[in-house]
Amino acid sequence: MKRVLQILVWLGLASIAAAALAMIALHRGEPISATWFVLAAVCSYLVAYRLYSAFIAAKLLALDNTRATPSERREDGRDFVPTNKWVLFGHHFAAIAGPGPLVGPTLAAQFGYLPGTLWLIVGAAFAGCVQDFVILFCSIRRDGKTLGEMAREEVSKRGGIIAQLAVLAIMIILLGVVALVIVNALKSSPWATFTLACTIPIALLLGVYLRYVRPGRVLEASLMGVALVLFAVVAGQWVADSAGWSRTFTLSGLTLTFAIIVYGFAASALPVWLLLAPRDYLSAFIKAGAIFTLAAGILLVRPHVLMPPLTRFVDGNGPVFAGKIFPFCFITIACGAISGFHSLISSGTTPKMIQREAHARFIGYGAMLLESFVGVMAMVAACAMTPGVYFAINSPAQIVGAAPEAAAQTISNWGYPLSAATMAGLAHSVGEQTLWNRAGGAPSLAVGMAQIFSTTIGGDRLLSIWYHFAIMFEALFILTVLDAGTRVGRFMIQELGGRVWKPFGRLNWYPAILLSSALIVAAWGYFLYQGVVDPLGGINSLWPLFGISNQLLAAVALVVATTILLKMGRLKWIWVTLFPMVWLVIITMTASYQKIFSHNPRIGFLTFANGLAAQLAAGQIPAAKIVETQRVIFNQRLDAVVTAVLAIMILVLLAEAAVQWHAILSRGQQPVLHETPYVATEWAEGD
């Protein structure tokens, strides 16, 4: 009887998921309630977790709770620490949830809400969660080895090097792109700039407190820090209202670029306890609070989604970024559906702390489902605002025009009615000088979040406070990725350099620290700079480049996972990782090809560069713009080369893996698995 009831409950949930998805997909005309999005996502996730992840755990991975995990065998209280599965879920989620699932869906909303929402839900269930879960399992069975180490051991030496290079490449591009998102959010915004600037002394204060006053008392220090940051958000309004201070904190894109580059260098070179770690604590608490508040706000307000399911920009001529749904929707929404970067987290700290193999399902698959839900909420927040406002905020001036009236006319002509007065009123009510041409996703997401929050608490009176709270949350989030990523990049460069000249690899030798910090900052700083001076706003070129590199890393992870599973003799179920891998290779190769060779100058790097070069040769560029144009030509060609190198790397890895797979399948080679030997657990069931 109980079994029948269970089946009925799951059938009911599956039916609700199907009905809600059908409602989202087939609804036309009137705005649709966000409740349908929440229902579709939550019910789909529950069914996917209950059925698909259980199938993977039982059939594909055969999780074994009698086997001692690394945290039991090697427990040392430092790296290998057995951790409660709920606590570890929180750790893992805090590590994988970055700005990607917020910014990606916001940008992809230019296609309408439908393609992005479907990819977020389906992509997470069948690709992203699978990658995180399987890589976590593989790493647990190898004492917490990294993706690069597993690629080297299980695929080939060259595979390991490719994985390491892919990680470094994605790190550099990622940091450049997320820094560009911050620059676009803070540009000409004294309130937001002041608030974010305040987080630096607050973090330094916390750093000293945690190091010398009360070592390791993170909770109390973070609560003090959060209170100070919230005060800084309120104080930002006083700064914006004061003519003198407002001028001081109104910075141009280029000034902000150099400020962020200097900050990144400092965060990498200074002791980690002083700036980086306390900022990370602040970010983690505010991140958890803001995501919870957004979810609660959407459930309480149940806003109507005003964006149509599909916009006219499915034709590839979108103002936010150019390119058709296939492949660019899947490149733009990376982290909310599948992110290669997660494989680095799944093969880092988490496997060393897991208590039982069975917990890998809850932590690996479950945390990614939650991240996907964050992406769906971001999509709802972006699509709940008037489409005209969304396009006004996210379109560069070169596409819609610099003058407000002309830009409003262009957007209205696209079929999304908008007046310049509406934008002026909105900017005034959120406490900004302007909201036109604020590409990057962060400002439009902040407007969407602020509208939801203010409907719950405070009404229009608090709209400006909520907007700047949302901007601060996004920027804090991103700066944490920026400084942590810069430091890791520094270590990678030192490791590589240490192979050539040993002293360079010494982590406590200051000349090496300074030089490697300068190198990594220069690398991502260059991408940031080219984004800021890009005539099309930077996001159009750089976000797809980031998406391609991130999805390529996911493909690398799935190649490694597939190879390991083949070696384990799981041929029958190999499609579980093989299908998402093939899909990722198809979308990344197609996107790479189009980004390099497309004849549309807004998509193809080379076409754009060649067009400018022809204008230059024909003397059509004014003398004052020649140097700038030459720089843009160089940048576009550089982006084409970077894209080609990334694509070649994955092709080489695929070829290496294919040789392995052929050898295993033709039984010409006895597969060698590099798992740690089985040791029975000494912990009682339920520990």
Place this chain on the structure above:
Amino acid sequence: MHRLWSNTRPRLVRFWEGLREWCGDAAYENYRKCAERKGQQSVLSPAEFYVEQLNKKYSRPNRCC
């Protein structure tokens, strides 16, 4: 009321312990317990342990995009 409190209290304690573990407050206590169990002679001070943990944590990718 007393029954409600006695039912709620263990849950609150568990939540508090979980929160302390999640944010890292309990890390040093766990390390000390582990060191005692293993009979280690030299044990790091809270400040040394804190800095060592941070240096390890931020030397590998630990924050995603």
